[in-house]
Amino acid sequence: MTNKAPHTEVAHRLVGAQQRYTSGRRRLVELLHGAGRPLEIFEIVDASADLPVSTIYRNLVVLEQAGAVTRYPGAGGSARYELSEELVGHHHHLVCGNCGRMEDYDAPPEVEDHLRSVVDAVAARHGFQATSHRLELRGLCARCARG
Amino acid sequence: MTNKAPHTEVAHRLVGAQQRYTSGRRRLVELLHGAGRPLEIFEIVDASADLPVSTIYRNLVVLEQAGAVTRYPGAGGSARYELSEELVGHHHHLVCGNCGRMEDYDAPPEVEDHLRSVVDAVAARHGFQATSHRLELRGLCARCARG
């Protein structure tokens, strides 16, 4: 998951979107890359004390439009961001209903195969053009379950 | 899906939560029941012109705590609400990336069986206590795909 820094790929996408890969944007990408899970805005802000929030918000939008990051709506209304699947690979999420933390998980290939066929069937039946899917689990994470 | 009005069940749950089933709450339940899909706050507000927003927000919280409705984070940051699975049955969602609309869909029983076993395996591997799961599809709804 946390393989080599995705800077070249991000730079490539930004250039394609006629955007510059500035130091602030690089910082965001590094932060998300190191986290290996979707981070909430406030976590990003906290971890980037010297970056003004306006810059953070603006750059997350730019990175999202360039396809470098993906935005997930958070439980508390605040959004979460992580590097896009094209950069870190397809995966799913575990969402803890207690602490709100979202973790990544990978499904075994045979499960993924099955999911794809299910997705195709559902999409066909509803005239829906599916571009991605996610098997999201809700419940209690290991830490919260312990008490 | 849109079976007989869930008023008795909702009333039951509210009583259990030491809450009253007032006309405003009844209106919300009827609206959600008629929609058959998660509604965004603004849709609920628009459709309930004479209810003050404060009452709507407060009652959605009460209904959620009573287990009568479920809240889903919306793409645009605004939350979505629908009657809880205990009232309308287990189902999944299609999310249109263009118009933002969220639709319900049911998976065939054999798919549901398979999902359950996958969920169990994933949960066990991650020490996660799963209480619910959802196979969410993202893409374009039939209307938006047409143009």
Added chain:
DNA sequence: ATGAGTGCAAAGGCTTTGCATTAGG
């Protein structure tokens, strides 16, 4: 009757925007 629920308006908090300054290519 009597405490919960409602309505209105005001407060709050997160997000976005304007504009002058700085930096990327």
Added chain:
DNA sequence: CCTAATGCAAAGCCTTTGCACTCAT
């Protein structure tokens, strides 16, 4: 160089809260 990006502060917008009044039980 020359335009895009930044930083700060101000503006916006959705959501929450306070308080007196009304309604459900």
